[in-house]
């Protein structure tokens with residue numbers, strides 16, 4: 001029996017009548033760009049994230065880029081993030097006109113280490129290369145919020161804007177000890193960027209993304225940016241982008257959003273079952289979830305020493321896995337120009353060699369999880385480290 005890394009077909013089969021109805025409605029009304037479906041979805045997703053504003057855009061990459069531009073980040077600025085993220089995070093920084101700076105991660109959570117952020121800001125020469133730090137982008141990697149209390153506190157002291165990369169964290173919760181309440185991913189920084197790429201916890205039937213914010217002027221600016229800088233057709237206050245989200249995708253996302261809480265809950269149950277299964281397996285380090293977060297497990301990532309061999313073995317057993325991500329960004333060819341050699345971010349580099357993403361999706365069954373864990377046990381018994 002094959003166990004896919006991700007099953008996108010079953011949920012769509014179940015929702016097919018509703019989704020086809022959305023498409024038919026758009027077709028019959030020739031409603032393709034803008035309109036009530038876009039506004040209705042934005043309202044629903046804003047409510048889901050506990051923020052007053054949501055602006056739907058073409059992709060998570062656009063969401064990050066527009067959030068930076070709307071926040072006034074551009075030339076002469078530096079934006080700080082982590083090296084173990086998808087390249088969209090840093091593409092957005094460069095494309096906004098700013099330069100990229102990295103800080104290392106906390107090896108237990110794989111998220112930005114606030115201590116490294118503080119060290120970097122302390123040790124950084126003022127105006128290095130004529131640039132000054134302007135923003136921080138913590139990434140809620142794998143669906144687990146970064147330590148936002150600490151990051152927001154440090155950012156506040158250094159006068160930095162915080163944009164959350166929540167592209168993997170729709171509905172994830174963070175217990176703000178400072179504010180004494182649980183907060184949704186995307187509701188804590190100046191803005192949050194979400195992706196609706198099909199494989200994300202909430203995915204469109206194509207590309208999609210959104211920015212969430214509590215700041216009405218940021219929301220307004222992003223509405224302009226996504227629509228060629230116009231608030232009124234053919235009257236352009238600024239140059240913008242073609243970054244609107246299709247009406248049909250908003251309609252589809254609105255239908256799917258109704259299931260998101262349940263899907264996230266199922267992912268958490270799957271994570272709980274994996275954790276129990278791996279308890280007695282030496283050589284597997286399961287994800288660590290601090291008591292102050294509720295992760296939504298976009299990915300379920302374990303750490304093992306013989307990662308390549310295990311991945312191959314599982315593939316031979318028909319078990320799909322993934323690597324998120326195999327090469328830290330500072331070591332990618334695209335960023336050779338940054339001049340950051342191997343060894344610059346030891347925690348991110350070590351984890352990149354040992355991480356393995358296991359099958360994780362709401363419909364993953366206990367029997368399938370037992371097979372995955374069984375196969376890993378079998379491999380480790382044959383290949384003790």
Ligand SMILES: *Cc1c(COP(=O)(O)O)cnc(C)c1O
Nearest residue numbers: 059060061086088167168195197
């Ligand atoms: C998916 C993702 C993005 C980009 O989203 P797109 O919709 O593919 O543009 C950005 N950051 C992270 C961490 C992601 O996982």
